[in-house]
Amino acid sequence: MxxxxxxxxxxxxxxxxxxxxxxxxxxxxxxxxxxxxxxxxxxxxxxxxxxxxxxxxxxxxxxxxxxxxxxxxxxxxxxxxxxxxxxxxxxxxxxxxxxxQGQYNEEYILVSIDKPVNLKHLEQLKIGVLDILGRREMKRFVNKLFKKPINIKRVIKTEDFLPLLTFKLADAIFVSKTTFEKLQKKSKQNLITTPTGIHIGxxxxxxxxxxxxxxxxxxxxxxxxxxxxxxxxxxxxxx
Amino acid sequence: MKTKRFSSITQGITQVLHSRTLSFILLSLSLLLGMSISHSEQMDNTILLFSPRGNNFQDTIKGLSDDLAGDAIIITKWMNNTTENDSIAQSIKKINPRLLVFLGNTPLQAYTRYQKQHSDKKFIPAIALSALHLDRQLKYLNNTIGIRYEIPAVTSLVQLRTIVKAPIKRVGVIYRQWMNDFIVQNKAYCKQEDIELVAIRMPNSISINRLSYQLKHLLHKDIDALWVVNDNGLLHARFIQNVWVPLLKNFNKPVVVGIQKLTKTNLNFGIFSVEADHYALGVQGAEMIAEIMANGWKIDTHKVEPPVSINNILNVKLSNKKNIRLNQQKLEQLDTLIQ
The missing domain is CATH 3.40.190 (D-Maltodextrin-Binding Protein; domain 2)
Structure with a gap:
């Protein structure tokens, strides 16, 4: 041939x-x-x-x-x-x-267990995020949002946020307010929110x-x- | 310069390069020319992975490869029970990887023997995935961390709580003595979610009569569900046939299992099964590897993580048969429904 x-x-x-x-x-x-x-x-x-x-x-x-x-x-x-x-x-x-409700963006917050996140020490914490861009791009994206280097732990499904907190694989998770409301309904843990002032489309x-x-x-x-x-x-x- | 041939080294190879085009051209060129690849140039971020064949392992390898694309090359060496112990030593020597990955118990046991035989050597970092009872195995391994394969009860039970209408507050479990640490850990996780694990401990050596007696005792303890741990000793065919299935026949509450086949309708056993999401397990492993890579190929922690992501199956037919009321609108959150 x-x-x-x-x-x-x-x-x-x-x-x-x-x-x-x-x-x-x-x-x-x-x-x-x-x-x-x-x-x-x-x-x-x-x-x-x-x-x-x-x-x-x-x-x-x-x-x-x-x-x-x-x-x-x-x-x-x-x-x-x-x-x-x-x-x-x-x-x-x-x-x-x-x-x-007339908005094109949604507020994102940090959610932790028992105590709020001290934003001054954010660089020392591990923050759980949903991977919407791939490993390297996601890190860049989160760093840009917080304007500082953030140590992230990614999940690929929204349902995986709760195990991150339960097993202490992350100090806090970075989620939309809507996701937080769903987590609250699902979990009996003492979930505490910390506003970040970050909005995502x-x-x-x-x-x-x-x-x-x-x-x-x-x-x-x-x-x-x-x-x-x-x-x-x-x-x-x-x- | 010392050179190595890919084809003679590996039975399976996963190339993870930055672009599709580049990988295609390199692979084509290597096939065309029968090219030898320079050891020092090509192997900088090489990861050597040992795995048995199987769909679940393939999914995990895909998760690892997808996530490490552009940052590492993963070379896969397939193993089975008959693979000689020397093959690990030979592969490490030939490929000279920066990190090792072991999927499943067989390769990990072989690596344990390798470390024992080479106790004078310094071992490169290694990650273990998809291996049962990992904590026990890692006690005998140096510079190795990993992700447990067992799904913690809390993950299954929080999911179960969202799909069944009845409250899930007290959950029974029978375990053998050797799993004590695992149960203690699971009790603590469940407590965080306001779920009490009502546990009955049995000796490591059990009989049909003893298991039957303890299970009957547990089912009368006012529990809302039963969690069946993945322990071959408890789930031996003769125990399933003579103890579990007959005694659970009239237990009209959820039975959570960790093996998909135990939710088959004709078995009349588990209604809800939860297993690791094997692709996500690969991604979780890739993140561990990326941290080691960023740390100059050094492991600076001895932590073993639980798996984060699951796939679940609900036997709706069996639930209905047992009059277990379900939140119908939540069923779309599940991976598989047996109708």
Whole structure:
């Protein structure tokens, strides 16, 4: 058939042809950390938008990997994920921003057991965070938010926050107020909050190149229950 | 310069390089040219991983590889019960890694023998994952830390508390004497969540009659659920058949197990099973490795961590049969439902 060098050249060409970014048949990729499993989230979005082919991911690494392979027509995630370099090289130029009670951001707080966090000594503590960007990027992101180097301990599911505190693998966890309220319902431990003054963007939908009316309408008309899962109550085009 | 061939060293290899393109080109070039890779140039951040084959181990390796991408190269050496002890020594000598990873008990036991045979040597840092009763094994190992494989009761019971409507305040457990430290630790964790572990200790050597007597005694202690520990001695087939299954037949409260197959409907045993999320276990291990890497490839702590992330299975059919009322809206939080 082919010589080894011919096979190598064919492999290289095939790889780069397949690797070229182009919008594919999948309409919407979703990475949104929530209590329910990705397949349930996917089912809910699909039932809201039966004409849109949606895939929900449970791990950020898979989400980025698939976007890199074949970008979908739209992506839905938290704002720091959609704005990340790994995604912005693909032209998701048109955005739909999720809002909650008129706000596009949500306050994030530190949660610890029994006593509040002394923010002056933050550098000496281990802070649990949900990994939404990957190990190295997450560390950079958290350092930037706190404007100082933070020793982080990552989890890949929101339900894993509580074990971090229970097993003392972290001194505190850095979570949204909504996540804290859920933790409070779940745990009987004496959870104490410390405000940080940090706000992080809510869910955002990025749409590939040009406006896609079908996807825009679907996201805008998402029912209350699905919106609540995505941490928003309203969607609107980027002002 | 001394050179080594990848193919002759490893049976499995996981390349973790910064970009997909770079890894593809390097692999293609090495295949094309049958290239020898320079030891000193290629092996700077090399991690040598020993593992048995199996889907769970593969998931853990994927978690490790995904998370360390760009920072380390992981070379996997598959092991089984018949793998010669010398293979660890040979692989370490050939690959000269910065760190070792052991998945499962078989490779860890082989490494324990290796350390014993080379007690005059200085050992590089090592991480142990997916090995049962890790604390006991680590007593005999130098410069080795790890993540326990057993899921602490509190993780399972807090999850159970969210999905069943009845209160979960007192949970019974039977254990053998050798697991005493594990139970003491679990009692403390459960207390934090306002759950009391009602524990019955048995000698290490047990019989059907003794286990039967103690289990009957425990089930009459006004408990809200039963937690069955992963102990081969307690879960031997003859005990499952002659003690657990017959006595739990009329116990209409949740039984939490640590092995998926014990939740099978026809077995009529566990309604809720919790196992480690093997991919997440790899990520948790990768974080330990990243800390060691940042610390100049030195372990500065002797801590053993519990696993943080779980996969769970609820047998809804069996729950219904036992009239255990469930919070239906919470079931979407679970990985698998047996309907």
């Amino acid at each position: 082919f010589s080894r060098s011919q096979s190598f050249i064919i492999a290289i060409i095939t790889y780069f042809i397949i690797g070229l970014p182009m919008a594919n048949a999948i309409d919407l990729y979703v990475f949104y950390p929530t209590d329910i499993r990705p397949k349930s989230l996917q089912k809910k979005i699909n039932s809201n938008c039966p004409n849109i082919n949606t895939v929900a991911f449970g791990r950020i690494v898979d989400f980025y990997r698939e976007i890199d392979k074949l970008p979908p027509k739209a992506i839905l995630s938290l704002k720091p994920v959609v704005s990340h370099d790994k995604v912005t090289k693909t032209p998701y130029t048109s955005h739909l921003n999720g809002s909650k 809510l869910a955002v939908t990025g749409i590939y190149k040009q406006k896609n009316d079908e996807i825009t309408q679907c996201i805008k008309n998402m029912n209350r229950q699905t919106n609540r899962l995505l941490g928003v109550d309203h969607w609107e085009a980027q002002p």
